Amino acid sequence: MGYHISLLLVVVPLIAAPVAAVLPRGRLPWVLSSIIAAVCAVLAGIQLWVVLNEGTILYELGGWEPPWGIEYRIDAVNAFMALIVASIAAITLPYALLSVEREIPTGKIPLFYSALLLCFTGLLGITQTGDIFNIFVFLEISSLASYALISLGQDRRAFTAAYQYLIMGTIGATFYLIGIGLIYSQTGSLNMQDLASILPDVQQLNTVQTGFAFIMVGVALKLALFPLHLWLPNAYTYAPSVVTVFLAATATKVAVYVMLRMLGTVFPQGFALTTPFEELFIVAGMAGIIGASIYAIYQTNIKRLLAYSSVAQVGYMVLGIGFASAAGLTATLIHLFNHALMKGALFMAIGAIIYRIGDCRMEQIHGLGKAMPWTFGAVVIGGLSLIGVPGTAGFISKWYLVVAALEQQAWISVTVILLGSLLAVVYVGKVIEALYFKPVADTNKVVTEAPALLLLPTWGLVLANIYFGLDTDLTVGVAEKAAAALASLAETGK
Amino acid sequence: MSAEILLLAPLLLPLIAAAGIIITRHTPNLREGVTLVSSALIAILVVVLAARFMDGEIFTLTLFEPLPGIAIAFEIEALGMLFALVAGLLWLVTSIYAIGYMRGHNEQNQTRFFAAFAISIAATMGIAFAGNLLTLFLFYELLTLATYPLVTHAGTPEARKGGRTYLGILLGTSIGLFLLGILVTWSLTGRVDFQAGGILNGHIDPAWAGLLYALFLFGIGKAAVMPFHRWLPAAMVAPTPVSALLHAVAVVKAGVFTLLKVTIYIFGGEFILSNDVTGGLIWVAAATILIASAVAMTKDNLKARLAYSTVSQLSYIVLGTMLASKSGLVGAAMHIAMHAFAKITLFFAAGAIFVASHKKLVSELNGLGRAQPVTFIAFFIGTLSIIGLPPFGGMWSKWYLALGAVETTQLLLLGVLMISSLLNIVYLLPIPIRAFFSKPPNGEHYTKVAEAPKSMLLAMVITSTACITLFFYPDPFYRLAGLAAGGY
Numbered sequence: 016m017g018y019h020i021s022l023l024l025v026v027v028p029l030i031a032a033p034v035a036a037v038l039p040r041g042r043l044p045w046v047l048s049s050i051i052a053a054v055c056a057v058l059a060g061i062q063l064w065v066v067l068n069e070g071t072i073l074y075e076l077g078g079w080e081p082p083w084g085i086e087y088r089i090d091a092v093n094a095f096m097a098l099i100v101a102s103i104a105a106i107t108l109p110y111a112l113l114s115v116e117r118e119i120p121t122g123k124i125p126l127f128y129s130a131l132l133l134c135f136t137g138l139l140g141i142t143q144t145g146d147i148f149n150i151f152v153f154l155e156i157s158s159l160a161s162y163a164l165i166s167l168g169q170d171r172r173a174f175t176a177a178y179q180y181l182i183m184g185t186i187g188a189t190f191y192l193i194g195i196g197l198i199y200s201q202t203g204s205l206n207m208q209d210l211a212s213i214l215p216d217v218q219q220l221n222t223v224q225t226g227f228a229f230i231m232v233g234v235a236l237k238l239a240l241f242p243l244h245l246w247l248p249n250a251y252t253y254a255p256s257v258v259t260v261f262l263a264a265t266a267t268k269v270a271v272y273v274m275l276r277m278l279g280t281v282f283p284q285g286f287a288l289t290t291p292f293e294e295l296f297i298v299a300g301m302a303g304i305i306g307a308s309i310y311a312i313y314q315t316n317i318k319r320l321l322a323y324s325s326v327a328q329v330g331y332m333v334l335g336i337g338f339a340s341a342a343g344l345t346a347t348l349i350h351l352f353n354h355a356l357m358k359g360a361l362f363m364a365i366g367a368i369i370y371r372i373g374d375c376r377m378e379q380i381h382g383l384g385k386a387m388p389w390t391f392g393a394v395v396i397g398g399l400s401l402i403g404v405p406g407t408a409g410f411i412s413k414w415y416l417v418v419a420a421l422e423q424q425a426w427i428s429v430t431v432i433l434l435g436s437l438l439a440v441v442y443v444g445k446v447i448e449a450l451y452f453k454p455v456a457d458t459n460k461v462v463t464e465a466p467a468l469l470l471l472p473t474w475g476l477v478l479a480n481i482y483f484g485l486d487t488d489l490t491v492g493v494a495e496k497a498a499a500a501l502a503s504l505a506e507t508g509k
Numbered sequence: 510m511s512a513e514i515l516l517l518a519p520l521l522l523p524l525i526a527a528a529g530i531i532i533t534r535h536t537p538n539l540r541e542g543v544t545l546v547s548s549a550l551i552a553i554l555v556v557v558l559a560a561r562f563m564d565g566e567i568f569t570l571t572l573f574e575p576l577p578g579i580a581i582a583f584e585i586e587a588l589g590m591l592f593a594l595v596a597g598l599l600w601l602v603t604s605i606y607a608i609g610y611m612r613g614h615n616e617q618n619q620t621r622f623f624a625a626f627a628i629s630i631a632a633t634m635g636i637a638f639a640g641n642l643l644t645l646f647l648f649y650e651l652l653t654l655a656t657y658p659l660v661t662h663a664g665t666p667e668a669r670k671g672g673r674t675y676l677g678i679l680l681g682t683s684i685g686l687f688l689l690g691i692l693v694t695w696s697l698t699g700r701v702d703f704q705a706g707g708i709l710n711g712h713i714d715p716a717w718a719g720l721l722y723a724l725f726l727f728g729i730g731k732a733a734v735m736p737f738h739r740w741l742p743a744a745m746v747a748p749t750p751v752s753a754l755l756h757a758v759a760v761v762k763a764g765v766f767t768l769l770k771v772t773i774y775i776f777g778g779e780f781i782l783s784n785d786v787t788g789g790l791i792w793v794a795a796a797t798i799l800i801a802s803a804v805a806m807t808k809d810n811l812k813a814r815l816a817y818s819t820v821s822q823l824s825y826i827v828l829g830t831m832l833a834s835k836s837g838l839v840g841a842a843m844h845i846a847m848h849a850f851a852k853i854t855l856f857f858a859a860g861a862i863f864v865a866s867h868k869k870l871v872s873e874l875n876g877l878g879r880a881q882p883v884t885f886i887a888f889f890i891g892t893l894s895i896i897g898l899p900p901f902g903g904m905w906s907k908w909y910l911a912l913g914a915v916e917t918t919q920l921l922l923l924g925v926l927m928i929s930s931l932l933n934i935v936y937l938l939p940i941p942i943r944a945f946f947s948k949p950p951n952g953e954h955y956t957k958v959a960e961a962p963k964s965m966l967l968a969m970v971i972t973s974t975a976c977i978t979l980f981f982y983p984d985p986f987y988r989l990a991g992l993a994a995g996g997y
Contacts, residue, residue, distance in 0.1 A: 403684070404654070405647040414576060414692070421696040429689065436684045444676065452661070452669055487575050 020058045020065075021074045021087045024097060025143055027051060027058075028136040036129035040121060042112070044128040049108040051132060055139065056098075056105035063094040067496065081145075082206035088145030091496040092279075095348065096142040096272045099355050103264040104135050106359070110472040111257045114366050118169055118255045127167060131261070134160035138269045147195055147281065148205045150273060151188065154237070157269075158184045161262060165254040169373075176249035183236060183246040190233030197226030207281050215283040227290065230277055238270035240333055241303030244326040248310075251322035256366030259318060263325055264359040268351045271332050275344070278336065279501025288339065296337030301431045303330025308438035312445065317365050317375045320442055321358065324401065327435060328354045334428060335416055341498050342419035348494035349415050353408035353483060357400040360476035364393040367465035367473060372458075377445070382455035384447075386462045389470050391450050393477045398443035400480040403436045407484040411491070515561075516568045516583055516638060519554050519597060522547055523631035527624040534620040541608045544623050548604040551630070555597030559985065562590050569640065579701055581647065582640035586703070587992035588773070588842055592766045593637035594985070595849045596759050600630050602968045606857055607750035609964030613864045616748060622662060626751070628655040633759040636766065642691050642701040642775065645767060646683070649731070652763055653679045659751045660744050667746055674743035679730045682737050686728030693721055694775060703770060707777020715784035718776070722786050725771045726793070731764025732827055733820045735797040742816040749860030752812060757819055757852040762845050765826040769841060773993060778833040782917075787831035794831060795925045797824035802932035809870045811859045814936060815852070821929065822848050822895065828922065829910045835994050837913025842990035844906035847894065847979060851903050854891035854972040855937075858884045861961035861969065871940055876949035878941070880959045887969040889941040894976040896933045902979025905987070 031051045035044040066072060072089040075081060089097075111131075119127050137157025141150050162184070166177035199205060201222050202213045217223055232243075239247040247267075251259050278287050287293070304327050311323035328350070335347030367390045368383060369375050384391035400407035413436060420428040455462075464470070483490055526547035533539040562568065568585040575581065585593075607626070611619050632655050635648030653676065661672035695701050697712045713721065730737045744756050772781065781787055798821050805817035822844070829841030861884045862868055866877060878885040894901035897908075907926070914923040960966055979986070 399654070402680075404650050405643065406651070411575060417689075417692045418696060421692060429692075433685050433689060437681055440676070440680050440684070444673070448669065448673075452664060485575050485581065486573055491577065 019074075020062050021072055021089050021143055022076070024055055024058050024062065024101070025136060025140045028055060028132045028139065032129045032132035032136060035132055036125050038125055040125060044125040045108070045112050045115070048111075048128045048132055049105075052101065052104040052108045052135065055135075056101040059094070059098040059101035062089060063091075063098050063493070066091055066094040067493070082204045082209035085149050086145045086206055086208070087143050088208060089143065090500045091493060092272065092275065092348075092500050093142050095352070095493050095497050096269065097139055099268060099352055100135070100138045100142060100265045103355055103359055104261065106472050106475055107257060107261050107264075107363075110260070110363055110366070110469055113466055113468050114256050114370055117370055118257075119167055123167065127164070127255075130160045130163045131258075133157075134164060134261070138265050141269050142272060145207045146205050147198075147207060147210070151192055151195060154188055154191070154273075157266065158188060158237075161258070161266065164258040164262075165250050167258070168253040168255050170253045172249070173253035176253040180246040180250045183243075187233045187236030190229045190236070192233075194226045194229030194231075194233060197222050197229065201226075207276070210281050211283065214281070214286070218283055218286050224290065227282060227286075231274070231292065234270055234274045234277070235299075238267045238274065238333075239326055239329055240299055241306055241326055241330055242299075244303070244307065244329070247326060248319050248322040251325065252316055252319040256362070256369050260359055260362040260366060263321070263362050264355040267325065267329055268355055271329070271336075271347070271351060275336065275347070275501055279344070293337055293339055296333050297425075297428065300330045300332075300334030300337055301428065303327055303333065304431055304435040305438070308435055308442065311442040312438065314442075315377045317368075317377065317380065317446055318362070320446065321361055321365065324439065324442065325354075325358060327438075328358070328401075331412070331416055331432065331435070334432070335419060338419050338423055338425070338428075340419060340422065342415065342422050344498035344501055345491070345494045346412065346415035346419045348497050349490050350412040352490050352494070353400070353412045353480075356408050356476055356479050356483065357397050360393055360473060360480060361397040361401070363469070363473040363476060364390050364397060367393075367469045370465055370469060371462050377449050379456065379459070380449055381453035381459075382450070383459060383462060384450035386455070386459070387464050389474070390465050393470075393473045394450060395447060396477050396480060398447060400484070402439045402443055405484070406481065408480045408490075410484055411487055415491075512566065512568045513570045515554070515558060516570050516585060519551055519558070519593065519634040520583075520631050520638070522551055522554070523627040523634070527627040527631075530620060530624045530627060537619065540620065540623065544604050544608070544627070547627065548601040548630075551597045552601040555594050558585065559590055559594050559989075562587075563985075563988065568638075571640070576643070578699065579641060579643045579695075581644050583635075583638040583644065584640035584703070585638055587989045588766065588769055589637040589639070591842060591986060591989040591993070592762060592845060593634055594989070595762065595846045596630065596633045596637065599754060599758050599849060599853055599972070602971050603750055603754040603853070605964050606753070606860070606968035609962035609968075610748065610750050610860055610864060613962045613965070614748070616662070617664075618662065621658060622748070625655055625658045626754075629659070629755060629759060633763060636763045641703060642694070642771075645770065646688065646691060649687075649763065649767060650680075650683060652760060653683070653731075656744075656751070656755055656760060659755065660747045662748055662751070663746060665746075671743040671746035675740045678737055678740040682728050682730030686724045687730075688728070690721060690724035690728050693724065701775075703774035705774065707773070707775055707780050709776055710780045715786065718780070718784060718786045719788075719790065722776065722781075723790055725768065726790055726827070726831075729764050729767045729771075731760055732768050733761060733764065733797075733823050734793055734827055735800060735820075738797065738801065738820045741820055742813055745812045745816050749812070749856060749863060752816075753853050753856035753860065756816070757856050758849045761819060761823055762849060765823055765830070765841070766845060768827060769830050769838070769993075772830050772833060773838065778835075778838060778994075781831075781833040787833065791828060791831045791919075791922065794824040794828040795922055797821065798828065798925055798929045799932070802929055802936065806932070806936045809872055811862070811869060811871050811874075811940070812856075814871060815855055815859060818855075818895070818933070818937065819852060821932075822852065825907075825910060825926070825929075828926075829913055832913040832917050832919065832922075834913050834916045836909045836916050838994035839987075839990045840906050840909030840911075840913050842993050843909060843983070843986055846986040847902045847906040847983075850972055850975045850979060851891045851894035851901070854887050854969060854976060855895070857965065857969045857972060858888035858891065861965050864965065865959055865961040871943070873950075874940060874944050875947035876944065878944035881944075881961070883960055883966050884969065885941050885944045887973040888944075890973040890976050892937040892941060895937060897930055900980040901976050902983060903976070904980060905983050
């Protein structure tokens with residue numbers, strides 16, 4: 016038995032999604048979604064435990080043997096990603112109840128939860144599957160659901176943001192699909208393990224190399240690699256608060272996972288290094304860290320500020336991949352997890368402010384720190400984690416990333432990483448100053464602390480930021496195992 | 510009590526006190542009671558710890574291991590004990606003073622003030638007892654963050670600007686340079702623990718060691734070595750008790766203390782001496798001493814003058830540290846204590862003048878000695894101790910610093926120390942002289958004694974008496990300094 020959990024992780028939310036849509040208005044759709052997310056988080060936890068203790072899980076869908084059938088192949092990387100996605104969903108959904116009732120028209124709430132569950136299904140599916148075409152299918156499921164979710168934002172600009180994301184996301188997915196097609200034309204296989212054994216023989220072919228390039232660019236669009244990030248700031252800014260929390264903490268992470276999987280498992284050892292991917296990734300990563308951080312400093316909408324910060328954080332992850340070493344991959348995987356924690360906490364805290372005053376522009380939030388001390392505390396600690404102050408999860412990420420850079424004597428990267436932290440001091444400082452020092456606007460004199468149902472999940476993530484800054488057995492331990500599973504990228508004689 | 514509990518108590522107690530201060534916020538008397546009781550307990554604790562430490566007891570504690578091979582760990586060694594002793598004793602005195610000051614001055618947000626103050630003390634103790642560089646760095650950053658609300662306490666645009674400079678420079682240098690130094694150390698040696706004799710020897714090309722040392726020297730911004738000293742004058746917008754304890758004692762001494770730790774336990778004195786690691790850098794400290802003294806002379810604002818005096822005095826310690834000879838290190842370590850007692854007296858006096866007479870400028874102090882005799886006598890004693898005259902504690906540290914310069918035949922540096930002592934006389938001594946001997950302006954007459962609240966006077970009397978006592982009885986600090994310096 017046991018191993019059915021890998022399939023259940025995808026099937027359970029998939030079945031729940033249409034059910035949520037037909038449930039009566041009221042709180043039932045929320046109850047169902049919350050239960051499903053919690054169940055998935057538990058399943059993902061068990062799955063990770065099984066993988067760590069008993070080794071890789073193989074699951075043949077419908078009993079069809081690979082490479083003909085679709086195979087789920089769960090190693091430490093998948094299991095780690097699935098746990099991130101599922102636990103973020105499980106902690107976001109309790110938060111969703113009040114925020115969604117405030118921001119989404121009542122009639123659309125069941126559909127909202129349905130779309131959220133579909134998006135969740137898609138993201139989990141990507142992490143579970145061992146088939147590169149199946150990844151495309153799940154990528155589209157999650158993307159289509161997220162276009163719908165973003166367009167539900169209160170601001171009319173949410174439509175253009177969703178449309179922009181739709182166009183860019185489709186281009187990315189199409190590139191990915193073209194890449195798969197090219198690879199398939201030369202290998203006749205879509206199964207990752209199968210490809211890994213066939214590709215070494217055909218890797219010199221131009222078609223394969225072109226396919227690789229298409230896949231990389233397509234995925235880079237999805238993970239908002241600078242300068243392909245243009246869809247992200249608008250999407251995060253105008254989406255409903257809950258959607259921003261969920262997407263910021265999971266969607267780009269899953270895209271980074273796909274990138275890692277392609278480089279680390281599908282394409283043969285040393286292949287990536289025959290392409291200019293290393294230089295491109297390091298340059299794009301560094302440009303992202305600096306460029307997006309500077310953009311963040313000049314934003315007047317806090318969600319947009321944090322969105323640009325996310326682009327910068329993706330830069331850190333890509334930089335870690337670009338080092339093409341075990342240490343670099345470990346750093347990337349740790350940051351995947353830690354960044355989900357910090358951005359989740361920050362967007363939740365901002366969502367609580369939006370819940371109270373309906374706005375999150377810099378001049379509107381002046382002085383709210385005193386009226387909303389717990390929300391303010393969450394912003395401060397989340398911000399410190401983003402900067403990378405010791406004692407927070409963010410510090411652990413930065414530490415591993417800089418050690419990975421020092422290992423290769425990449426002094427420019429070291430400088431850029433630390434400079435990124437300093438720029439984060441500036442933009443986080445701006446938010447804190449606005450919340451703490453500026454006099455309260457007249458319209459906000461009667462604002463009170465956010466309700467407990469919003470604060471508890473927020474603080475759950477805030478405390479996780481501190482916990483994983485002090486006890487890294489889970490994050491570092493799993494990330495090291497996962498990096499080892501992506502061996503073909505890591506052990507390239509670096 | 511077991512060694513572990515005793516070691517953790519000075520860290521946890523202020524945190525508990527901070528919680529207690531917030532809980533009792535509606536009854537100010539009870540709230541101040543929490544502050545006083547906890548600071549008294551800390552003072553007793555550090556004395557007990559020091560006594561047991563000097564009896565040879567060993568205090569170590571490992572909490573958890575966030576990074577493989579690097580734990581959050583605490584260990585008491587001589588230098589940390591000295592620093593904790595100074596900070597712990599002076600917190601009690603400052604608490605007495607602060608209560609009088611905050612009430613006498615009707616400050617807002619007193620709960621936030623006392624809570625942040627207690628957290629700052631916890632961070633200071635964490636720095637003092639840190640068992641490795643990472644733990645030290647953790648509390649170093651915590652101290653920066655916990656003191657930020659204190660610096661910006663007034664909430665005025667000026668305070669905010671000061672706070673921005675404060676946070677910008679301290680976080681900027683610590684993340685940009687100090688952390689880099691730690692990471693480079695880690696990647697070279699695979700360890701960041703403090704070890705007598707240093708851990709770098711044999712792992713680094715001596716030619717590069719100077720560069721790494723520069724990362725630490727400038728990265729530890731709290732040591733206020735030029736050009737990263739600007740945060741210290743900027744921090745003077747804080748209420749005076751903060752300037753007194755934190756920006757004359759805890760924060761700045763945390764900086765020079767960290768540098769001393771790095772010098773003794775990461776580089777190792779012998780490694781520095783035999784490879785001349787600090788040969789060029791030492792002139793940065795020398796220049797800071799002289800330039801800051803010169804700037805101090807131009808400042809009419811009393812607190813600004815004291816701030817630049819602090820910048821200059823800190824570089825005494827930095828200079829002694831970089832001499833890396835035994836006397837230099839002893840002098841540096843002792844100056845942490847001696848300068849603390851003297852400078853806190855000066856700041857206490859400045860605050861007392863402000864509360865009683867609302868004067869901030871040196872030029873306004875003419876004749877004020879008649880109205881505030883106790884304040885200015887205390888100020889006078891503090892001044893003499895800073896200058897380094899007998900019979901005041903400041904003499905001993907200067908003595909060893911000078912000896913260190915002679916030992917390493919750096920006669921030019923000896924000259925710097927001597928010139929700086931003269932400059933101290935020029936910018937500090939006129940202040941009490943004006944107060945006692947000059948005529949007040951506009952024919953005003955100070956006939957009545959109008960002193961600050963009694964608790965503030967009491968604090969000043971305690972610290973100025975300590976300045977004298979330390980001349981006759983420097984033994985505990987001398988022994989601790991000697992233990993630390995002999996550690997290589």
